[in-house]
Amino acid sequence: MNQQPIGYMDSGVGGLTVVKESLRQLPNEQVIFIGDQARLPYGPRPADQVRKFAWQMADFLLSKHVKMIVIACNTATAAALDDLQSKLDIPVIGVISPGSRAAIKATKNEEIGVIATEGTIKSDAYKRSIEHKDPHAHVLSLAAPKFVPLVESNAYKSPIAKKVVAETLRPYRHTDIDTLVMGCTHYPLLRPIIQNVVGPKVKLIDSGAETVNTVSTLLDYFHLGNSDFSHAPQHEFYTTGSAEMFDTIARDWLQLRHLQAHHLDLEGA
Incomplete structure (x- = not known):
């Protein structure tokens, strides 16, 4: 004990x-x-x-x-x-390795999206972690720098949050990702909005x-x-x-x- x-x-x-x-x-x-x-x-x-x-x-x-x-x-x-x-x-x-493992377990087509802060995306930490565990995985990384301020200002349930999330995630609209890692611990507070934007067929991974x-x-x-x-x-x-x-x-x-x-x-x- x-x-x-x-x-x-x-x-x-x-x-x-x-x-x-x-x-x-x-x-x-x-x-x-x-x-x-x-x-x-x-x-x-x-x-x-x-x-x-x-x-x-x-x-x-x-x-x-x-x-x-x-x-x-x-x-x-x-x-x-x-x-x-x-x-x-x-x-x-x-939080990166556990999130990576969960994404690999969840994906059916090995097309995995990762949204995170500029620093995390720049480090390529998720991409390296996922591809090291599964060399066949294809990782599409996207920085979402406006998400953290939404949460920290307590605006994560507001109409502006819906607009910001929709605009930020637009690059995923015509991709085949079936799994999306929320690679920042702030992002799960925006989970309902993120899920609505990417659609019900995309599995969201909460790395935290x-x-x-x-x-x-x-x-x-x-x-x-x-x-x-x-x-x-x-x-x-x-x-x-x-x-x-x-x-x-x-x-x-x-x-x-x-x-x-x-x-x-x-x-x-």
């Missing part, structure tokens, strides 16, 4: 899509989440800068004595996962949700799971931005009525 918390990091509120799945699959595990809203979006930033930000968040989570870190951000996974894994002595998990399956497996493998059911875990949420804005989105998405985030200052944030 290990009662230490699991740490989750993201550029903003998008990582809450991973936390939501964690609360469902791993209800006995304490969550400590940090969203770097003051410095988002990460997508247009240089990889070295994103790596620096990821280390700052990792250091904060380590100060909370977490037993595992989940990089609940595709851009940060592409930039920092290998570095954190090589230098930390606790498991560090990213798939990542929690990996977390669960590793908890078992390393005997890190918490089996103390005597009290409910006390989750903690931190943001470098507006705690009030964070709370509005987080309460709606996680259905945790009493959730209250804390503002956190990081160097340079």
